[in-house]
Amino acid sequence: MSDVTTMRAISQDVLGGPEVLREVRLERPAPRPNEVLVRVRAAGVNPTDWKHRENGGFLGEPPFVLGWDVSGTVEAVGVGVADFRPGDDVFGMLAYPFGHGSHAEYVSAPARWFVPKPAGIDHVQAGALPLVSLTAWQALVERAGLREGQRVLIHAAAGGVGHVAVQIAKARGAHVIGTASAGKHEFLRSLGADETVDYRETDFAEAVKDVDVVLDTLGGETSVRSLGVLRPGGVVVSILPVGSDDFPREAERLGMRAVRMLVDADRQGMREIAALVESGRLRASVERTFPLAEASEAHRAGETGRTTGKLVLVAD
Template sequence: MSTSMRVMELVRFGGAEDAFAARELPRPTPGPGQVLVRVLATSVNPLDLQTRRGDYRDQVALPAVIGNDVSGVVVGTGPGADDFRPGDEVWYLAPVFVGQGTYAEFHVVDQALVARKPAGLSHAEAAGLALVGVTAWEALVERAGVKAGERVLVHGGAGGVGSAAIQVAHALGAEVVTTARAKDHGFVTGLGADTVIDFSAGDYVPQVRELGGVNVVLDTVGRDTLTRSPEVLADRGRVVSIVDTPEPQNLLAAWGVNATYHFLFVSPGRAKLEALDRLVDRGELRPDIGAVLPLGEIAEAHTLLEGGSAGEGRRRPRGKIAIAVQPELG
């Protein structure tokens, strides 16, 4: 058996075109409580783009293997890792900025972060759901505590986290309001959105106020969302932002509605994946996979996600871009 593996390594910060190089690295060995997973699929997220550009260069030393989503098969276990056996199909969100990432044929992870792959999802779909699904669950359930009958505003409903959040909020029994471009209205309505606002056609605040405001705002877009959220929040409303917005935000108005703000940098965990699995099993959650590219085209995948064009005249699809790490998924 080969002791090496193929990876796409980040070798320089900046544009996607010359940021990655194909390399052969030693296959990792699972330690105590860890499992070795043959990665069948991963995906590309905005976090990956920020990492590649150098936004987190203090946390990432080059050269580095980045990426955080995994769907694959257990091929080995370390001492004390008794939850899984070789051959088990699993999925997980790898810890951010900790150890080797997932643009690789094999990955080692603590078994406590791993769950069995939802039977109703392909490996590409599971990889496309891991980070965005866990983020949506943590934002709406663990931070905002969304309850049935509440009204939730999801900014950027057609995006990866936004599309997952609409489905999670709908499954929780909330009334879902979202912002999306006109071309995506049918898509987000199909996910469970009750009201869709075209953010490109005018100010969303008066339209949300006409509905009576919202109990929860999920910010996936940044800009002035934090400052303006008190304008649409009911008393004791909650705001959860997943955007590291560097611009100063004036939150003085939040006092007037007793608002609570949560700033979320997602953390992995088996319980969250199992909760998502239950939604998948009930038909209440499914990822939108817009394209599947091979691992060798990781630079093209980054270019597409940034809204540019890649090889063969490809343009950015709606939905997640999954990466087929193994040829059988290509």
């Protein structure tokens, strides 16, 4: 048990494999004006976590505490916070990339990054949702303007972002095509996917045509080749923000749109996500949970690339 001045957290002193992660004691943060101190109950583990663990990414050299998803209980509020009070259950995403730090017992962050946790889901479900849901929402709705009746192709549709994107696209009234290995097709159909493509056996660029929107979660050549399945005026939104100039150049040549983006914290987006959860149209599939102290095992599981849905750390 932690005392009132310290907390458990998962940190690292060097870049490397899952073995560099270790449980440490850090000073427990205090909320500044317009911030809330949240007792973290659950926090998702995402590919960006193990990529930063291994190569530093946007964060540079350690030490640092990873994690952007948060579901928990407000412990204290800073001066000026009007929307929450101690005891409120909330969920949200810390600002990407520099708001990291949710793989710990507590996190202090701006109140506007959080919304009330829907009563119908537990903290594990809520902790799995923020980063992947905001990514999918911002890509499909804000960047692509996905509308009812449009056709959307979602790459890696059974993964963290993908399986949420399928549900958001269906909620928008779209016709959804998802790529995944054959063993995950039944899962995709249970989420509402209208068509499935086994990427191991079938070239999506040959099998899929006349798409309005492609959500590219893979990057590289997938971004460029996805342009070829679009209808005139269509758009490929890649959640991998860097890569070859071939992607925008080919889009311009074909008269299509190419968009690269990073997710960011957004209260209005979280409200939309919460509303979808409350209406029963969105739910995270959680393959496995891990105690906070076993963060390294969660990273190992995630890096296999075989996860369906999400992995979640539980801090209780």
